[in-house]
Amino acid sequence: MQASSDTVTALRARLERAEREAAAHQRQLERYAADLRESYRRERARAQQLRRSYKATVRALSNAVEARDAYTGKHAERVAAYGLAIARAAGIDVADEPQLEFGFLLHDIGKVGVPDAILFKPAALNADEFSCIASHAEIGSQILRHVDFLDEATLIVRHHHERWDGSGYPDRLKGEQIPLAARVFAVADALDALTTDRPYRDAVAWDQARAEIRKGSGSQFDPSVVAAYDTIGDDTFERLSDGVRGSAGR
Ligand SMILES: [Fe+2]
Numbered sequence: 001m002q003a004s005s006d007t008v009t010a011l012r013a014r015l016e017r018a019e020r021e022a023a024a025h026q027r028q029l030e031r032y033a034a035d036l037r038e039s040y041r042r043e044r045a046r047a048q049q050l051r052r053s054y055k056a057t058v059r060a061l062s063n064a065v066e067a068r069d070a071y072t073g074k075h076a077e078r079v080a081a082y083g084l085a086i087a088r089a090a091g092i093d094v095a096d097e098p099q100l101e102f103g104f105l106l107h108d109i110g111k112v113g114v115p116d117a118i119l120f121k122p123a124a125l126n127a128d129e130f131s132c133i134a135s136h137a138e139i140g141s142q143i144l145r146h147v148d149f150l151d152e153a154t155l156i157v158r159h160h161h162e163r164w165d166g167s168g169y170p171d172r173l174k175g176e177q178i179p180l181a182a183r184v185f186a187v188a189d190a191l192d193a194l195t196t197d198r199p200y201r202d203a204v205a206w207d208q209a210r211a212e213i214r215k216g217s218g219s220q221f222d223p224s225v226v227a228a229y230d231t232i233g234d235d236t237f238e239r240l241s242d243g244v245r246g247s248a249g250r
Contacts, residue, residue, distance in 0.1 A: 051098060054149055062105040065112060069119070074244050075192055080104035081240040083188035090184060090228035100181050102149075103156025107185060110140025110157065122199055137161050138170045155179045160186065165219045175222075183222040187213060187229050190221070191237065206234035 062076045069075075083104040084094050094100055111119060114136050118129045125133065141158035144150045159173060159182035166174030194209035204212070210230070217226040 054098070054102070058102045058105050058150075058153075061109060065106075065109050068111070068116075075196070076105045076107065077244045078192045078196075078241055079107070079185070079188045081244055082191050082237055083185050085232055085236060085240060086188055086225065086229050087181070087184045089231045090180070090225055092180070092184070097152075097181075099150070099152035100156070100184075103153035103160075103181055104185055104188070106140070106144065106150070106153060107157055107160045107189070108136060108140065109143055110136035110138065112143075113139040134161070134169050152179075152181070156181045156185055158182075160189065162186075163220045164222050168220075178222075180222075180225075183225050184228075187221050187225050190216065191229075195237075195241070206237060210234065 066074070066076055080101050084101060087094050087097075087100055092100070114133055118125070118132050121129065137158055137160060141154050144154045144157060147154075156179065158170065159178055162168035162171065162173045162178045162182060163186070164175060164178070164183070166172050168178075190213055191209055194212055195203050195206060197203045213221065213226060213229065217223045
C-alpha cells in the first residue's frame, strides 16, 4: 500500500514539474513572439522611412529636370498620378510597386543631356536634332543604371517612347516586349500632353483627348491599357490634375 502511495506521490511530483516546465516554455515562446512582433514593427517603420526617403530623392531629381522647362510645369507629377490610376485599373498592385511611380516621375531625366537650343527649339527639328532629343531615353537609363533601388524604374525611363506597333524608340520594341509599366506610361503621357498647353498647340478637352487616345489604340498604345484607361472617368483625371496643381509649392 505504502509502495503504491509513494508511486502516486512521485508521479504527481513529476507531473507538476512537467507542468512548470511547460508553463516556462510557453512564457519563453510568448517573449519570443513579442520580440518578433517588435522587430517586425521596427523593420516596417524603417522600410517605410526608407521608402519615403527614396520618394523624396526621386521627387527632387524629377523637379530638377522640370525646373529647366517652365512650360511643362508639373508634367511628371501629373503623369505619375494619371499613370498610377491607369495602372490600378489595369490590375497592377501599385502599393507593391513603388518603382512604377519612380519611373513615371523620372521618365525624362535624360533630357539633362539635351542642349537647350534643341530641346526648346520652336521650329521643326531636322533629323539630327530629332535623334539628339530621342537619345534622352537612353541617356536617362544610363544615368540611373547603377542606382539599385531604381532597377525597374530604369526600364520605364528607357522604354517610355516605345510604341505598341514597334515604331518607337530607342529599341523599337513591339507589343508585350515593351514593359507593361512603360505601356501604361505612354497613355498617361499622351493624356497630359493633350490636355495641357504646349508651345505648338493649345490644350484640348478631356473627352477630345480620350478620342485621340482611342485612335492610337493598337498602333501607339497597348489596347488593353487603353481599355483600362477607359474605365476611369474624365472627372477623376481632372481631380488628379487639380491635386497636383494644389500641391505645388508645398
Ligand atoms: Fe520623353
